[in-house]
Amino acid sequence: LEADKVRNFSIIAHIDHGKSTIADRILELTGTISKTGSNKQVGASPPTQMATRLSHNDVIMARPQVLDKLQVERERGITVKAQTATSFYTHEGVEYMLNLIDTPGHVDFSYEVSCSLAACQGTILVVDAAQGVQAQTLANFFLAFEKDLTVIPVLNKIDLPGAEVERCKAQMESLFDIAPEDVILVSGKTGLNIEQILHHVIQRVPPPSADREAPLRALVFDSWYDEYRGVIALVELMDGRMRPGDRLTSAATNLSYEVQELGVMYPEQRPTDGLYAGQVGYVVCNIKDRQEVRVGDTFYQRGKPVQALPGFKPAKAMVFSGLYPVAQIDYEALSAALDRLVLNDPAVSVARDVNAALGPGWRLGFLGILHMEVFSQRLEQEYDIQVLLTSPSVCFRVHTKQGELLEVESPDKFPALADIDFCEEPMVMGTIVHPQEYTGAMLSLCEDHRGVQKIKSASSGYATFDYEEIGYKVSDIVKVQIMLNGDPVDALSIMTHGSRAFSKGKALCQRLKETIPRLVDRPNVGQWIDPHWWAGWGGGGRGTHQLEVLGSHDHNPHIALHDSQLVEIAIQASAKNKIIARETVRPFRKDVTAKCYGGDITRKKKLLSRQKEGKKRMRAINSIQLPKV
Ligand code: GTP
Numbered sequence: 001l002e003a004d005k006v007r008n009f010s011i012i013a014h015i016d017h018g019k020s021t022i023a024d025r026i027l028e029l030t031g032t033i034s035k036t037g038s039n040k041q042v043g044a045s046p047p048t049q050m051a052t053r054l055s056h057n058d059v060i061m062a063r064p065q066v067l068d069k070l071q072v073e074r075e076r077g078i079t080v081k082a083q084t085a086t087s088f089y090t091h092e093g094v095e096y097m098l099n100l101i102d103t104p105g106h107v108d109f110s111y112e113v114s115c116s117l118a119a120c121q122g123t124i125l126v127v128d129a130a131q132g133v134q135a136q137t138l139a140n141f142f143l144a145f146e147k148d149l150t151v152i153p154v155l156n157k158i159d160l161p162g163a164e165v166e167r168c169k170a171q172m173e174s175l176f177d178i179a180p181e182d183v184i185l186v187s188g189k190t191g192l193n194i195e196q197i198l199h200h201v202i203q204r205v206p207p208p209s210a211d212r213e214a215p216l217r218a219l220v221f222d223s224w225y226d227e228y229r230g231v232i233a234l235v236e237l238m239d240g241r242m243r244p245g246d247r248l249t250s251a252a253t254n255l256s257y258e259v260q261e262l263g264v265m266y267p268e269q270r271p272t273d274g275l276y277a278g279q280v281g282y283v284v285c286n287i288k289d290r291q292e293v294r295v296g297d298t299f300y301q302r303g304k305p306v307q308a309l310p311g312f313k314p315a316k317a318m319v320f321s322g323l324y325p326v327a328q329i330d331y332e333a334l335s336a337a338l339d340r341l342v343l344n345d346p347a348v349s350v351a352r353d354v355n356a357a358l359g360p361g362w363r364l365g366f367l368g369i370l371h372m373e374v375f376s377q378r379l380e381q382e383y384d385i386q387v388l389l390t391s392p393s394v395c396f397r398v399h400t401k402q403g404e405l406l407e408v409e410s411p412d413k414f415p416a417l418a419d420i421d422f423c424e425e426p427m428v429m430g431t432i433v434h435p436q437e438y439t440g441a442m443l444s445l446c447e448d449h450r451g452v453q454k455i456k457s458a459s460s461g462y463a464t465f466d467y468e469e470i471g472y473k474v475s476d477i478v479k480v481q482i483m484l485n486g487d488p489v490d491a492l493s494i495m496t497h498g499s500r501a502f503s504k505g506k507a508l509c510q511r512l513k514e515t516i517p518r519l520v521d522r523p524n525v526g527q528w529i530d531p532h533w534w535a536g537w538g539g540g541g542r543g544t545h546q547l548e549v550l551g552s553h554d555h556n557p558h559i560a561l562h563d564s565q566l567v568e569i570a571i572q573a574s575a576k577n578k579i580i581a582r583e584t585v586r587p588f589r590k591d592v593t594a595k596c597y598g599g600d601i602t603r604k605k606k607l608l609s610r611q612k613e614g615k616k617r618m619r620a621i622n623s624i625q626l627p628k629v
Helices: 019-029 047-053 071-076 105-115 135-146 164-176 194-204 327-344 369-383 438-449 498-520 531-536 601-609 611-622
Strands: 006-013 083-091 092-101 120-130 150-154 217-227 230-239 246-251 255-256 261-266 267-270 280-284 297-301 319-325 347-355 357-367 387-389 396-400 405-408 420-433 464-475 477-484 494-497 547-553 556-561 569-575 577-586
Touching: 006 019, 006 105, 006 135, 006 194, 019 083, 019 092, 019 120, 019 150, 019 194, 071 357, 071 369, 083 194, 083 261, 083 280, 092 194, 105 217, 105 369, 120 164, 120 194, 135 150, 135 164, 135 420, 135 464, 150 164, 150 194, 217 327, 246 387, 246 464, 261 464, 267 405, 319 347, 319 369, 327 357, 327 369, 369 387, 420 438, 420 477, 477 498, 494 498, 498 569, 498 577
Parallel strands: 006 092, 006 120, 120 150
Antiparallel strands: 083 092, 217 230, 217 297, 230 280, 246 255, 246 297, 261 267, 261 280, 319 357, 319 387, 347 357, 396 405, 396 420, 420 464, 477 494, 477 569, 547 556, 569 577
């Protein structure tokens, strides 16, 4: 199809306003998927037939959104990854290629949205008719507006009894200057008026201004790793054409590759014999090293260099956390998994790091806590590796008395009190959208809390929040040091504002008091624990508790805890060299002697088999989420 028959558009909205549902209806209407969500064959699926089948009285049963492909998306019911789907639609006798990108709604995934918008000329702005404009509606609208995209306004969920069509239209008019008569009223649930959206997309979204005859210029706007075929890049062809067998060069690395396969996402990969200017599709070049592909890169024909496209601003990480394998034996596997996952989530920043207690690992930067949680869940689900994440922290700036400026993202890098001149913390400009009656609650919330985590509850779930960073401000930042039997354990320590040190230190000690007995509590003998993990809990410290190495399995020594020798464990928190909280874990039962597992081989085997379970438990301990204390 010629470029003037192509429409590249995205769907943007606040979280849960119905983007993925509308995307499903569009794919059904165009015959790309059947109503049960399976991928249909391309070919003669006359759109008009589909349209009759999908009348607006046709209530479609709820089912998982087709474009929410990841397990984490289905489990959490949110989109975290933008997904592209190509479909074909005949309007007034002319066939069009529609490239639709479904985007995430949550602020933590806004990097995905901005990369996707670069491959579009238009966007469908969806607003939930019962909720009205929310914080991410505003943020996403302005992202699209800045990029000069044509906005197709849609009011969704008008089937709901609580739908307030007129109020929402008025909001959209006053906030976005959208004429009320331009707003399309739809229901993603019933399919009502979805066709109208497509008509508007075809009539109002401009075709990409692309020149097929010009030298190839393709923007890489997403990528992922395929076990067998290496890196798969999603591209928009700004100019030229691309065929299997072509030699491409990356403007970022100057490396060249041969195109093995290319095609469109329909909505899964469907090979074609060419991609042309204006189209969106995938390219496989047998690239094994993910470092060689960057989102924002430009591909051109080898030997025909072009001006590289501007690409994307790197994401600015807001929250940092240490990542370690539960068992060090998984280090290499985790390293490979991390490489691959970061390819698919370029908003994550990665730096190698070694923690005195937890061993070698990485320092990761995320756009927010949800982003961090989703990333670690994806590591576990998609790569089957259990990971430990340390307490998340923002990046503080510490000015030392020696005149140095340190960027400190982790408590173990926080300098000694005596060396600190002053600290600064990053600030954000927050936008809270809420019903008027909650203004008082919102104001006191802002005053009382340095964080924003409680907004939903304080406003009965109606307020929403968005932010942009606005630089650093001098602040009273302290390290709350956790000590087990007097030994500092940086892996458990946190950095926080002075006003919160006491409450956080106390809460951390209480959490640890609940956690440590679970770590060593066991029906029989020998808690099997990873040495690095144990070290993180003060093991190998001053000998108040003794560890015994019982053997080596896959280079991973197993260590048993002599409960007969366990004495009281003192958990303390200190800040500014003062103890601010203390809890005590009482000694454990002495009903099993160390001899039990001295040399008994069957006993050892039994314990070995329990190692797996132990690991699971360790993870559970990690997931008590110290970060949230
Ligand atoms: P994120 O991608 O996580 O931001 O969400 P989303 O905007 O893609 O929303 P999604 O399509 O997942 O829909 C959110 C919820 O609203 C789901 O439970 C849908 O079934 C429901 N929903 C979507 N459209 C309609 C509609 O037109 N009417 C009603 N009643 N419910 C709808």
